[in-house]
Amino acid sequence: MKAVFAFPLVFFRLFYQSVYLALTQIWANKTRSVLTTLGIVIGVASVTAVIAALTGLKAKILTQVETLGTNTIFIGPRAPDRGPMSHANWWQLRFRPEQFDDVLDHCPSLAVLSRIGGVGRRTVRCGEQSVDNVEIQGIEPAFHQIEHRPVILGRIFSPIDDEQSRQVCLIEPKLRDKLRMHHDCVGETLRIGSTAFVVVGVIEARPQMNFGDSGRERYEVFIPFKTLKKLGEPFTWAMASGRSAETLEDAQAELKFFLRRTRNIRPGQPDTFDVQSLQNALATFNKIAVIVTMVAGGIVGISLLVGGVGIMNIMLVSVSERTREIGLRKAVGARRSAILTQFMIESVTLCFFGGLVGIGLGQLLTMAIANIPQVKLDLAHIPLWAIGISFGFAGIVGICFGMVPAIKAARLDPIEALRHE
Amino acid sequence: MRTQSDKIVIRLEGITRVYKVGVERIHALDGVDLELRENEYVAIMGPSGSGKSTLMNVLGCLDRVSSGRYELDGQNTTGMGDAALARVRNERIGFVFQSFELLSRSSALRNVEMPLIYSRNGWWSRRKRALQMLERVGLGDRVKHRPNQLSGGEKQRVAIARALICNPSILLADEPTGNLDSKTSEDILTLFDQLHAEGQTIILVTHEESVARHAKRIIRMKDGRINSDLSTEEDQTRRGSLVAELGKVTK
Numbered sequence: 195m196k197a198v199f200a201f202p203l204v205f206f207r208l209f210y211q212s213v214y215l216a217l218t219q220i221w222a223n224k225t226r227s228v229l230t231t232l233g234i235v236i237g238v239a240s241v242t243a244v245i246a247a248l249t250g251l252k253a254k255i256l257t258q259v260e261t262l263g264t265n266t267i268f269i270g271p272r273a274p275d276r277g278p279m280s281h282a283n284w285w286q287l288r289f290r291p292e293q294f295d296d297v298l299d300h301c302p303s304l305a306v307l308s309r310i311g312g313v314g315r316r317t318v319r320c321g322e323q324s325v326d327n328v329e330i331q332g333i334e335p336a337f338h339q340i341e342h343r344p345v346i347l348g349r350i351f352s353p354i355d356d357e358q359s360r361q362v363c364l365i366e367p368k369l370r371d372k373l374r375m376h377h378d379c380v381g382e383t384l385r386i387g388s389t390a391f392v393v394v395g396v397i398e399a400r401p402q403m404n405f406g407d408s409g410r411e412r413y414e415v416f417i418p419f420k421t422l423k424k425l426g427e428p429f430t431w432a433m434a435s436g437r438s439a440e441t442l443e444d445a446q447a448e449l450k451f452f453l454r455r456t457r458n459i460r461p462g463q464p465d466t467f468d469v470q471s472l473q474n475a476l477a478t479f480n481k482i483a484v485i486v487t488m489v490a491g492g493i494v495g496i497s498l499l500v501g502g503v504g505i506m507n508i509m510l511v512s513v514s515e516r517t518r519e520i521g522l523r524k525a526v527g528a529r530r531s532a533i534l535t536q537f538m539i540e541s542v543t544l545c546f547f548g549g550l551v552g553i554g555l556g557q558l559l560t561m562a563i564a565n566i567p568q569v570k571l572d573l574a575h576i577p578l579w580a581i582g583i584s585f586g587f588a589g590i591v592g593i594c595f596g597m598v599p600a601i602k603a604a605r606l607d608p609i610e611a612l613r614h615e
Numbered sequence: 616m617r618t619q620s621d622k623i624v625i626r627l628e629g630i631t632r633v634y635k636v637g638v639e640r641i642h643a644l645d646g647v648d649l650e651l652r653e654n655e656y657v658a659i660m661g662p663s664g665s666g667k668s669t670l671m672n673v674l675g676c677l678d679r680v681s682s683g684r685y686e687l688d689g690q691n692t693t694g695m696g697d698a699a700l701a702r703v704r705n706e707r708i709g710f711v712f713q714s715f716e717l718l719s720r721s722s723a724l725r726n727v728e729m730p731l732i733y734s735r736n737g738w739w740s741r742r743k744r745a746l747q748m749l750e751r752v753g754l755g756d757r758v759k760h761r762p763n764q765l766s767g768g769e770k771q772r773v774a775i776a777r778a779l780i781c782n783p784s785i786l787l788a789d790e791p792t793g794n795l796d797s798k799t800s801e802d803i804l805t806l807f808d809q810l811h812a813e814g815q816t817i818i819l820v821t822h823e824e825s826v827a828r829h830a831k832r833i834i835r836m837k838d839g840r841i842n843s844d845l846s847t848e849e850d851q852t853r854r855g856s857l858v859a860e861l862g863k864v865t866k
Contacts, residue, residue, distance in 0.1 A: 204735070211732045222720055522716045525677060526730040526777070527705020529698050608677050612716070 208532055212539035219512070219540055220547060230508040231548030233501020234591065237494045238552025238584045242576045243559040244490040248483050250564065250574025255479060257573075259472050261342050261400060265305075265439055267446060267471045269453070270431040274464035287466055289430040291419070293456040297434075300452045303445035305435045308337040309419050311428030318415060320373040320384040328369065329414045330386060332422030340435045341400075348380040348395030355394075356418040363391040364416040366399045372413070389424060391417060442471050498587060501548065502595035509541050509599035520603050521611025534604040541596025542589055549588030553581055623689070624784050624816050625651035625674065630683035632669050632839075643669040644680070645839035651785075651818070656811045658819045658827035658847075661836030668789075670836065671820045675708050675787050676700045688784050705733050709778030713790035715770045717762040717777075723749060724758045727776045734781055748776035752806060768799035775806065779815075786810065786817045792826055804829045824854075 220227045271287040274280050279287070289309075297307050311332035318328045338350045345364065355362050363384070370379050379393050397416065422428045436445040446469045453467055513520070520533060556576060564574045632644040643666050651657060661667040672678035673685065676692055685692050687707055692700065704710075717726050728745035731737045737744060749758055752772040762770055771791060778786055788807070792800035808829060811817055819830055827833050833850040835842045845853065 207732065207738050218720060518716060519718060522712075522718075523729075523733070524701070525675070525704060525710050527701050527733040527781075529701045529733070531698075532733055609672050612712070 208535050209539065212536045213543060215536060216540035216543040220544060226508065227544060227547065228551075230504050231501065231544055231551065233497055233504050234545055234548030234588055235501075235552040235555060237497035237501055238549050238588060239555035239559060240497070241490060241494040242553055242556030242580050242584055243563065244486070245580040246556065246560040246574045246576045247563055247571055248486060249577055250571040252479070252483065253573040254570065255476070258400075259476065262472060263340055263342055263435060264472060265436040265442055266340055267304075267434045267436060267442070267449065267469060268431070269434065269449060270468050270470075271466060272468040274466055277464050279464075279466050282466070284429070289432070289467070291430055293453065294432055295456075297449070297452055301445060301448035303437055303441040303448055305437045306336040306339045307432055307434040308334040308340055309430055309432050310334075310337065311419055311422045311430045313422060313426045313428050316386050316425070318369070318373065318384055318386055318413075320375055320382070323373045325369060325372050325413060327412075328386075329412065330422070330425060331414055331416050332419040332428055333416050334419045337416075337433065340433050343398045343400065345395040345397050347378060348393070350395060351416075351418055356420050359420040359424070360418060361389065361391045361421060361424075362394045362418065364395045364397040365393055366413055366415075367396055368399060369413040369415065370396060386415065386417075386425060391415075436471075439473075442473060446471060494587075498591050501545075502591040505541055505544055505592065506595040506598060508544075509537065509596055510602070512540070513537065513599045513603045517606065517611045517614040520606050521608045521614065524606070524608035525612065530604040533606075534600045537600035537603045538593065538596050541600065542592035545588040545592030545596075546585065549585050552588075553584055556584075622653040623650055624653050624655075624687070625649065626684075626686040627673075628684040628686075630670075630673060630685060631681045632666075632673060632678065633681040642839050644673065647683070647839075647841055649834070649841065649844075651816065653784075654811070654814050654816055656807075656817045656819075656829070656831040658821055658830035658833045659836060660820075660822060660824075660827050660833060661842070662822070665836040666839040667820055667836045669839075671787060671789055671818075674785070674818060675710060676703050701733070702735075705730060706735075706781055707784040709775075709781065709783035709786045711771070711774050711778050711786065711788040711791045713793035715762070715767075715774045715794070717770055717773055719762050722759050722761055723754060723765065723773045723776075726762070726773055727780055730777060730781050737781070744780055745776070748780050749773070751779070752776045766799070767795050768802055771795065771799075771803050772806065775803075775810075779810075784816060786815055787820075788817065789820045790822075791819070792821070792823070800826070 269289075271284065271289055273282055273287060291309055291311075294307065294309055298304055301307075309332075313330050313332075315327040316330050317324055317326050333351065334356055335351045335353050338345070346367070348364075351362070351364070354360070363386075365379070365384070370377075373384065375382050375384075375393070380395065382393050383390050384393060385391070400414075417425075434445070434449065436442040449469050450465065453469070454465065457466060459466060523533060553576070560574050560576055563569060564572050627647050627649040630644050630647040630649075631642065634641045634643055645666075647666075647670060659667050659670060669678065673680055676687070676695075680693060683693070687703065690703075692703060695703065718729065721729075724742070724745050727748050728741040731741040731744065746755075746758065749755055752775050754769060754772050754776065757765060757769060757773075760769075762773070765773065771794075775786075775791075778788075791807075792803055795803060804826060807817055807819070811831075817830075819826065821827055828847060828851070830847060832844070832846055834844045835850075843850065843853075
């Protein structure tokens with residue numbers, strides 16, 4: 195019975211002693227240890243930072259998706275890759291509003307659809323105040339059912355606003371503040387260009403994630419779709435909502451079929467428009483994320499390899515420096531396995547130490563990334579599994595590259611070792 | 616105080632150790648027979664190349680013999696594997712080296728308890744035992760000191776405490792006073808005398824006559840063989856007559 199317990203106990207003791215020894219060794223050679231583990235530190239720091247950034251990006255996109263609604267479909271003109279329309283300009287490709295007429299009757303999987311028009315950016319005035327580059331969007335009342343952007347004050351658009359082309363608008367809180375309007379600005383008038391509009395409500399801003407715009411404030415003003423004609427020839431597209439996530443693809447197919455007919459596209463000719471769902475976009479993002487992770491992983495792999503060679507080098511130095519110590523340990527009764535364990539644990543501990551410093555550095559990098567306002571990655575954080583993977587890889591590097599020095603140490607002849615200068 | 620018993624600790628029968636250097640075969644040990652009883656105090660002497668270091672390594676189970684039989688505590692060690700030999704070294708042999716071989720970054724206490732890391736038992740009580748041992752060699756007040764804070768004599772005392780911690784059957788000392796001045800050497804040898812008086816079996820390898828004289832038995836090696844194996848008194852009288860003869864010849 196005693197023998198059964200003896201082995202794990204002996205191993206535990208050996209383990210404890212080896213970890214203790216390894217830590218004293220690292221502490222005794224602080225500078226050397228830090229320099230040695232630099233490869234591991236950089237590898238782990240970069241992988242955790244990349245993963246953190248991707249996590250942040252994904253979280254950001256998911257909040258965006260939640261605002262837009264997961265069942266949302268975007269319909270816009272697009273030049274096909276081939277055929278006579280491949281070189282058409284936007285004027286030829288544009289949607290005419292009537293092309294969407296009765297769309298819901300022909301697309302049973304579609305819940306709602308809103309035509310959306312844009313006339314580009316205009317200057318908005320209210321009294322003495324003016325704001326340039328405001329995006330003017332024409333929407334139909336159904337828009338409120340598609341995009342999850344609550345109207346905080348006032349009311350949403352009604353069908354009458356649209357039918358009668360009323361000069362009413364919804365504005366964002368930030369624009370209201372910028373124009374120095376009252377907090378409750380419902381009923382106040384602002385001018386888009388020279389046309390006057392009455393504010394009927396304040397709509398919540400979309401969570402910002404315009405990566406190209408590098409953080410410049412962007413404002414939107416919504417007016418009824420039909421009113422938009424008064425401001426100029428609109429660029430029309432549409433947003434729609436499927437009845438359920440399961441039938442989203444059916445809805446897309448129905449829309450494509452319907453639009454090919456209203457846009458008079460002959461059989462065999464390619465589509466001159468695009469029907470995209472957020473789920474498609476999400477799938478694309480996931481693909482890109484996987485590629486980025488793999489590329490980062492490759493770089494990290496190389497840096498871990500270099501780090502591992504560094505570890506091996508320093509362990510070999512350590513073994514030859516401590517040859518007499520190894521000889522002594524063998525003389526007082528250390529087995530080969532004990533010496534092997536000691537040096538393996540030393541190299542693994544060194545790598546874990548590097549991993550720990552690397553995760554710390556990665557955390558700092560992540561915090562730095564999260565705090566750059568232009569990058570919009572404030573949700574970046576290191577997930578637990580990334581920490582686990584980092585430590586795992588550091589440990590594997592420690593085992594692989596510590597093996598050769600440890601075997602060298604274990605094989606030393608005690609007589610030779612004690613005679614070593 | 617214990618008296619010398621009849622229990623045989625070491626028995627060597629026809630031990631040879633042959634090294635191959637290129638095509639040449641060097642007989643470092645060429646048929647050594649030896650018996651050592653418990654609580655003997657033996658000095659092994661001889662010029663360099665006489666085989667005394669090899670004999671020391673064989674006795675300490677650090678080296679394997681080419682032929683012959685080595686029994687330690689009645690146990691044949693000749694056919695043992697590495698792990699078994701490591702255990703024998705751990706439990707039955709205490710080494711004291713000329714250059715102390717202390718771990719420079721560890722305290723005296725940690726140095727002394729080191730062999731217990733590799734021992735089957737005694738790990739839990741290692742601190743207590745190490746303290747006892749340091750007390751025994753007269754270093755009870757130097758427990759926390761590191762080797763670089765200790766004098767040469769103190770270092771060797773720490774090494775002796777370390778050698779004794781596993782209660783070894785034999786204490787193997789290889790030139791234990793080689794790095795010490797004569798005063799400190801005398802102190803260390805007095806410690807050995809004291810340990811011998813307490814019942815410890817001691818084997819001393821040295822080439823200094825004054826050191827060897829502390830032992831009770833002197834074995835002189837030459838060309839891998841035992842040249843003479845006498846009690847210290849006999850050895851000294853014989854040596855005295857040899858010196859006298861040498862004197863006559865030179866005259």
